[in-house]
Amino acid sequence: xxxxxxxxxxxxxxxxxxxxxxxxxxxxxxxxxxxxxxxxxxxxxxxxxxxxxxxxxxxxxxxxxxxxxxxxxxxxxxxxxxxxxxxxxxxxxxxxxxxxxxxxxxxxxxxxxxxxxxxxxxxxxxxxxxxxxxxxxxxxxxxxxxxxxxxxxxxxxxxxxxxxxxxxxxxxxxxxxxxxxxxxxxxxxxxxxxxxxxxxxxxxxxxxxxxxxxxxxxxxxxxxxxxxxxxxxxxxxxxxxxxxxxxxxxxxxxxxxxxxxxxxxxxxxxxxxxxxxxxxxxxxxxxxxxxxxxxxxxxxxxxxxxxxxxxxxxxxxxxxxxxxxxxxxxxxxxxxxxxxxxxxxxxxxxxxxxxxxxxxxxxxxxxxxxxxxxxxxxxxxxxxxxxxxxxxxxxxxxxxxxxxxxxxxxxxxxxxxxxxxxxxxxxxxxxxxxxxxxxxxxxxxxxxxxxxxxxxxxxxxxxxxxxxxxxxxxxxxxxxxxxxxxxxxxxxxxxxxxxxxxxxxxxxxxxxxxxxxxxxxxxxxxxxxxxxxxxxxxxxxxxxxxxxxxxxxxxxxxxxxxxxxxxxxxxxxxxxxxxxxxxxxxxxxxxxxxxxxxxxxxxxxxxxxxxxxxxxxxxxxxxxxxxxxxxxxxxxxxxxxxxxxxxxxxxxxxxxxxxxxxxxxxxxxxxxxxxxxxxxxxxxxxxxxxxxxxxxxxxxxxxxxxxxxxxxxxxxxxxxxxxxxxxxxxxxxxxxxxxxxxxxxxxxxxxxxxxxxxxxxxxxxxxxxxxxxxxxxxxxxxxxxxxxxxxxxxxxxxxxxxxxxxxxxxxxxxxxxxxxxxxxxxxxxxxxxxxxxxxxxxxxxxxxxxxxxxxxxxxxxxxxxxxxxxxxxxxxxxxxxxxxxxxxxxxxxxxxxxxxxxxxxxxxxxxxxxxxxxxxxxxxxxxxxxxxxxxxxxxxxxxxxxxxxxxxxxxxxxxxxxxxxxxxxxxxxxxxxxxxxxxx
Numbered sequence: 001x002x003x004x005x006x007x008x009x010x011x012x013x014x015x016x017x018x019x020x021x022x023x024x025x026x027x028x029x030x031x032x033x034x035x036x037x038x039x040x041x042x043x044x045x046x047x048x049x050x051x052x053x054x055x056x057x058x059x060x061x062x063x064x065x066x067x068x069x070x071x072x073x074x075x076x077x078x079x080x081x082x083x084x085x086x087x088x089x090x091x092x093x094x095x096x097x098x099x100x101x102x103x104x105x106x107x108x109x110x111x112x113x114x115x116x117x118x119x120x121x122x123x124x125x126x127x128x129x130x131x132x133x134x135x136x137x138x139x140x141x142x143x144x145x146x147x148x149x150x151x152x153x154x155x156x157x158x159x160x161x162x163x164x165x166x167x168x169x170x171x172x173x174x175x176x177x178x179x180x181x182x183x184x185x186x187x188x189x190x191x192x193x194x195x196x197x198x199x200x201x202x203x204x205x206x207x208x209x210x211x212x213x214x215x216x217x218x219x220x221x222x223x224x225x226x227x228x229x230x231x232x233x234x235x236x237x238x239x240x241x242x243x244x245x246x247x248x249x250x251x252x253x254x255x256x257x258x259x260x261x262x263x264x265x266x267x268x269x270x271x272x273x274x275x276x277x278x279x280x281x282x283x284x285x286x287x288x289x290x291x292x293x294x295x296x297x298x299x300x301x302x303x304x305x306x307x308x309x310x311x312x313x314x315x316x317x318x319x320x321x322x323x324x325x326x327x328x329x330x331x332x333x334x335x336x337x338x339x340x341x342x343x344x345x346x347x348x349x350x351x352x353x354x355x356x357x358x359x360x361x362x363x364x365x366x367x368x369x370x371x372x373x374x375x376x377x378x379x380x381x382x383x384x385x386x387x388x389x390x391x392x393x394x395x396x397x398x399x400x401x402x403x404x405x406x407x408x409x410x411x412x413x414x415x416x417x418x419x420x421x422x423x424x425x426x427x428x429x430x431x432x433x434x435x436x437x438x439x440x441x442x443x444x445x446x447x448x449x450x451x452x453x454x455x456x457x458x459x460x461x462x463x464x465x466x467x468x469x470x471x472x473x474x475x476x477x478x479x480x481x482x483x484x485x486x487x488x489x490x491x492x493x494x495x496x497x498x499x500x501x502x503x504x505x506x507x508x509x510x511x512x513x514x515x516x517x518x519x520x521x522x523x524x525x526x527x528x529x530x531x532x533x534x535x536x537x538x539x540x541x542x543x544x545x546x547x548x549x550x551x552x553x554x555x556x557x558x559x560x561x562x563x564x565x566x567x568x569x570x571x572x573x574x575x576x577x578x579x580x581x582x583x584x585x586x587x588x589x590x591x592x593x594x595x596x597x598x599x600x601x602x603x604x605x606x607x608x609x610x611x612x613x614x615x616x617x618x619x620x621x622x623x624x625x626x627x628x629x630x631x632x633x634x635x636x637x638x639x640x641x642x643x644x645x646x647x648x649x650x651x652x653x654x655x656x657x658x659x660x661x662x663x664x665x666x667x668x669x670x671x672x673x674x675x676x677x678x679x680x681x682x683x684x685x686x687x688x689x690x691x692x693x694x695x696x697x698x699x700x701x702x703x704x705x706x707x708x709x710x711x712x713x714x715x716x717x718x719x720x721x722x723x724x725x726x727x728x729x730x731x732x733x734x735x736x737x738x739x740x741x742x743x744x745x746x747x748x749x750x751x752x753x754x755x756x757x758x759x760x761x762x763x764x765x766x767x768x769x770x771x772x773x774x775x776x777x778x779x780x781x782x783x784x785x786x787x788x789x790x791x792x793x794x795x796x797x798x799x800x801x802x803x804x805x806x807x808x809x810x811x812x813x814x815x816x817x818x819x820x821x822x823x824x825x826x827x828x829x830x831x832x833x834x835x836x837x838x839x840x841x842x843x844x845x846x847x848x849x850x851x852x853x854x855x856x857x858x859x860x861x862x863x864x865x866x867x868x869x870x871x872x873x874x875x876x877x878x879x880x881x882x883x884x885x886x887x888x889x890x891x892x893x894x895x896x897x898x899x900x901x902x903x904x905x906x907x908x909x910x911x912x913x914x915x916x917x918x919x920x921x922x923x924x925x926x927x928x929x930x931x932x933x934x935x936x937x938x939x940x941x942x943x944x945x946x947x948x949x950x951x952x953x954x955x956x957x958x959x960x961x962x963x964x965x966x967x968x969x970x971x972x973x974x975x976x977x978x979x980x981x982x983x984x
């Protein structure tokens with residue numbers, strides 16, 4: 001009877017060379033294989049020569065005797081050193097290990113007479129040296145004595161398991177599955193058991209599938225060993241163990257590997273497993289990848305298992321099946337890929353092209369900003385420097401959503417002709433490190449239409465022009481590796497949403513989808529764009545179906561536990577195929593990933609948002625920079641916003657001003673919704689909540705239910721739009737209120753033009769602006785006069801008279817405000833209102849103005865005269881607060897800096913103060929971010945104001961400043977936050 005392929009065990013390739021043979025053999029064969037088993041360590045070779053010398057002069061038995069003696073010497077040394085009493089903490093040192101392996105080779109290749117004498121000697125040595133390691137070593141040397149190994153395993157006590165090396169020796173001595181499983185049950189400390197490939201390879205080659213129970217025991221302390229080997233064992237225990245381990249990403253990958261090797265066994269066990277998210281995910285992938293296997297196994301499954309698998313084999317939905325395109329409908333690249341296309345040919349290589357006179361330089365010398373943009377040089381620079389400069393910009397361009405790529409875009413947009421002249425010698429030259437990036441940059445400039453690349457190439461002659469034209473026509477299709485990477489199971493085309501050709505009439509066949517996935521596997525976001533064929537796919541296929549395909553691929557990758565290095569190419573697919581809906585789906589994942597150990601994914605996810613989400617994506621990244629609970633994520637987001645803002649010539653706050661949504665309201669602040677027979681107008685109240693008015697002018701809080709006379713499709717879309725408006729308007733109101741409160745506290749100002757555009761003319765922000773008190777400030781940041789925005793868009797002062805701006809006030813008074821701005825208009829903090837504050841409170845009451853955050857009713861605090869002269873805010877010192885309260889303070893707007901650590905504990909939080917200063921709150925005993933329960937309470941030790949240490953971004957106690965250096969607004973806000981933190 002033929003063996004079932006799913007019952008066959010194949011030793012992994014990496015172990016095969018290290019397997020020690022168990023049978024007798026000739027000495028010539030041992031010498032031939034010596035290089036395979038040899039230890040490269042010089043000391044190991046020295047022990048080899050010592051063993052060979054003893055065997056040559058006295059025979060194998062004498063070498064066995066000498067080896068037993070030195071092993072026991074190790075045992076006695078370890079016993080006295082570790083002081084475990086009667087417990088042997090034995091080990092064979094690194095020198096002894098190759099000695100034993102060489103001795104094993106010599107014993108099994110000895111003559112019959114010498115071999116019999118060596119075995120007899122091992123038996124005597126087991127009695128003379130009874131330590132576990134010595135006895136186990138003799139069991140290894142004595143071929144054909146399996147009973148010794150069984151006895152040694154039986155004596156290997158779990159309670160006395162201090163000896164990983166003894167377990168390793170027993171792995172070499174094991175010859176049966178029963179011995180392997182018994183050894184696995186007894187081992188408790190797996191940390192170093194699997195640290196030698198020869199021992200593990202020999203063990204696996206001997207017991208095969210019987211290693212399953214042994215490897216299951218390795219999971220806790222030697223997990224990567226176990227998950228590397230369990231998928232290779234034809235064992236139900238191995239598969240069930242992997243199913244039970246689903247959750248962490250390494251287990252998903254291991255189970256998917258097992259599914260490739262043993263598809264029927266994995267299918268049966270998955271179908272009968274308890275339903276769970278990860279189990280269902282892997283089962284779905286497996287059925288999609290091997291539907292014929294699933295159909296053949298249906299009769300063997302239980303009723304519940306058949307139902308689960310049959311549902312996965314059935315149609316994906318109720319829609320009619322999509323027609324599949326034929327080869328004639330597809331672009332050539334999706335029929336015959338370039339790596340199989342003999343007609344593609346090789347690109348021409350031009351050597352010694354003239355390098356033009358250098359014309360670029362960095363705008364500043366010495367300390368060049370990471371996002372600096374080269375400009376036309378006032379005088380020529382060195383050619384080598386010039387080449388490196390332009391190559392640097394091409395490299396930055398090579399990742400279209402890298403943090404510095406926008407500066408590269410600006411550079412090539414400003415100076416395309418000069419950049420192309422510098423890049424052509426590299427792009428058309430011999431293979432080099434910068435070849436692909438130079439070619440990609442040339443194609444990018446040509447694709448954008450920023451320069452006539454062929455005309456520039458023709459300046460160097462017709463041959464250069466022809467080579468450049470060929471470069472552009474090839475679209476980078478010849479840039480693929482010699483060996484194509486395998487398509488992972490989670491990217492199996494049958495498990496992904498279909499890709500439709502443009503026009504949405506035909507779907508790509510599975511073979512073409514596989515080629516698309518293959519092109520994605522060789523793409524890299526470190527190149528200017530994905531592999532050139534992807535651009536052809538984007539031009540030929542429907543954009544929305546590509547976006548759904550990308551998201552399905554991304555979900556499969558995530559379901560498999562993100563099983564690729566770094567952030568993986570599956571993430572990049574969102575950048576290349578994603579759309580606004582992709583960005584919307586990505587936002588909640590980015591916000592949650594840092595808490596799940598996915599900080600790298602979150603960082604790259606923000607780059608994707610910026611690239612595909614447009615202003616809405618940038619807006620989300622800005623919000624993350626202000627509100628995320630994860631400090632590292634906030635910093636990453638802030639860095640990205642700073643780069644985007646700099647590239648646009650704006651500050652981060654000015655950038656967000658321009659990103660405020662109008663939700664489609666337009667200049668009039670309303671938008672229409674259509675039921676077909678009825679039309680409605682959506683407006684927004686002062687809280688930015690949408691409401692509805694019908695044709696008769698009747699106001700409603702929500703859309704009415706559709707009737708039989710209404711168009712069902714139009715009504716459904718209108719209701720979905722209104723639901724979306726309610727959600728988006730609520731988010732907008734919360735975010736903008738928080739932003740305006742922060743602007744009031746930090747003293748941010750706007751110019752008159754900015755103020756009118758954002759708070760008077762913007763259809764939604766003007767609703768928030770009417771509920772606040774504004775002020776015109778002089779050039780030094782001192783309040784000139786306060787005013788409010790009336791319902792008709794005019795301005796009114798404290799006496800309800802019309803207010804007009806004092807033109808030229810800032811210029812007459814000079815200086816800049818405390819936030820570093822030169823604008824004249826800002827939100828008024830109640831501290832600055834002084835004696836007119838009660839009148840503004842009365843105005844808000846009279847006009848029933850409910851402010852979006854506390855402004856005129858905001859609590860006001862002040863430093864005492866003594867505190868202003870001191871450098872320690874004593875009123876809050878020596879106060880005990882809960883660690884939760886401290887973290888709430890740490891996460892409050894303006895706070896969040898950790899300036900001091902001691903013994904891996906955070907022992908301070910700080911608030912940044914304008915003027916490069918920190919207000920530091922020092923605590924004791926501090927806390928470890930991952931172990932908050934260990935320190936539930938903190939005592940405030942000290943509070944002081946310090947200039948920022950420009951070298952490390954921290955403040956020091958030795959340079960403490962008088963608290964009087966804080967202005968009244970800063971002092972009030974700091975005292976308010978601390979008062980809330982220490983309140984009972």
